Amino acid sequence: EVVLTQSPATLSLSPGERATLSCRASQSVSSYLAWYQQKPGQAPRLLIYDASNRATGIPARFSGSGSGTDFTLTISSLEPEDFAVYYCQQRSNWPPRWTFGQGTKVEIK
Amino acid sequence: QVTLKESGPVLVKPTGTLMLTCTVSGFSLNNAKMGVSWIRQPPGKALEWLAHIFSNDEKSYSSSLKSRLTISKDTSISQVVLTMTNMDPVDTGTYYCARINPYYSMDVWGIGTTVTVSS
Numbered sequence: 001e002v003v004l005t006q007s008p009a010t011l012s013l014s015p016g017e018r019a020t021l022s023c024r025a026s027q028s029v030s031s032y033l034a035w036y037q038q039k040p041g042q043a044p045r046l047l048i049y050d051a052s053n054r055a056t057g058i059p060a061r062f063s064g065s066g067s068g069t070d071f072t073l074t075i076s077s078l079e080p081e082d083f084a085v086y087y088c089q090q091r092s093n094w095p096p097r098w099t100f101g102q103g104t105k106v107e108i109k
Numbered sequence: 110q111v112t113l114k115e116s117g118p119v120l121v122k123p124t125g126t127l128m129l130t131c132t133v134s135g136f137s138l139n140n141a142k143m144g145v146s147w148i149r150q151p152p153g154k155a156l157e158w159l160a161h162i163f164s165n166d167e168k169s170y171s172s173s174l175k176s177r178l179t180i181s182k183d184t185s186i187s188q189v190v191l192t193m194t195n196m197d198p199v200d201t202g203t204y205y206c207a208r209i210n211p212y213y214s215m216d217v218w219g220i221g222t223t224v225t226v227s228s
Contacts, residue, residue: 001172034214036156043205043221044156049214056216087156091213095169098146098158098215 002026004088004101012109019075021104023088028068032091035064035073038103039084047086048073075106083108111135113145113206113219121196121226131189131206131219138184139164142211145189147180150221151202161209162189198226 003026013019023033031051036044046055048064051071061076075082088101117129129147136143146161160180161169170178174193182189189206203223207215 032213036215038156043207043218044215045218046214046216049210049212049216053212055214089156089158089215095167096161096213097169097171098161098213100156100158102155 001097002029002090002092002099004090004099006086006088006101006104008104009102010105010107012107013078014109015078015080017078019073019078019082019106021073021075021086021088021106023066023071023073023101025069025071025090029090029092031067032093033064033066033071034089035062036087036089037082037084038087044087078106082106111208111217113208113217115204115206115219115222117204117222117224119223119225121200121224122228123197123226125196125226127191127193127196127200127224129191129193129204129206129222129224131191133187133189133206133208136208138182138187138189141165144209145182146207146209146215147189147191148205148207148215149200149202150205151199154202159193159204160191196226200224201226 007022035048038044052064085103144163147159179192203221205221208217210216
């Protein structure tokens with residue numbers, strides 16, 4: 001089973017700064033990687049699918065890159081509403097099974 | 110507008126069985142490119158995928174929980190049901206259902222339902 005490792009666990013930044021979040025897979029997941037944002041008390045929200053495609057309604061400041069085992073979520077300039085926990089997620093080919101990383105918390109410095 | 114809503118008991122006794130229902134609207138459970146997954150989150154911890162059901166009724170389960178889980182659907186009433194047997198306090202948390210889109214991503218989520226396992 002694929003294990004996703006996210007780093008760092010916590011990222012302390014100020015509004016306007018650039019955030020770079022990492023997700024590493026224990027084996028290749030091709031481009032089958034998604035990113036989610038979760039705010040306290042809320043359900044997760046899909047940001048990026050297939051490694052680099054923004055979901056509907058997601059601002060352009062969010063971008064994803066990578067393939068194989070190393071992936072990155074970049075927030076180009078943090079807005080106040082971007083401080084949250086971010087999860088990466090992969091799916092196996094068949095039968096589809098999904099696994100999540102342990103999350104990265106982006107907090108206000 | 111696509112929505113999903115979870116419902117089920119708030120409190121379950123240890124060794125008991127949990128039955129959760131996900132009622133969907135705005136899309137059909139017969140849609141060939143869509144499916145529904147269940148995901149849970151213990152308090153303060155990460156998300157964990159549990160099970161998935163496809164439009165053709167094929168099912169997929171978490172390897173670690175497979176023996177305890179059953180997922181099913183009733184297309185006529187737009188509901189997906191998850192049962193989990195032999196509940197333990199470590200199963201306490203928020204349980205979500207989510208739609209899986211043609212890209213196998215969870216694009217719409219329910220608000221979640223909180224389950225506590227305690228005697």
